[in-house]
């Protein structure tokens with residue numbers, strides 16, 4: 556995950572940023588979960604609570620959280636920005652910088 560256990564209630568488990576966190580059911584009530592036990596809860600920022608997968612299989616939620624793990628705090632959006640650059644311009648920001656001798 557993006558977060559150390561000691562900061563699990565301060566930083567979003569997906570993006571790793573400090574934020575007002577929401578308790579989020581891994582398996583939602585509508586799919587037979589919804590209990591407030593520790594193994595059915597994760598802490599996410601509002602943005603990702605809205606976008607979280609509604610699944611009956613907890614593994615999918617964990618894969619979704621782990622897929623965006625970043626090696627350092629507060630780098631999630633920078634990394635996303637570089638991915639977007641490559642998507643838009645068809646080359647990485649590094650390649651572009653090398654070509655321009657920046």
Ligand SMILES: [Zn+2]
Pocket residue numbers: 567568569570571572574599600601602603
């Ligand atoms: Zn977040």
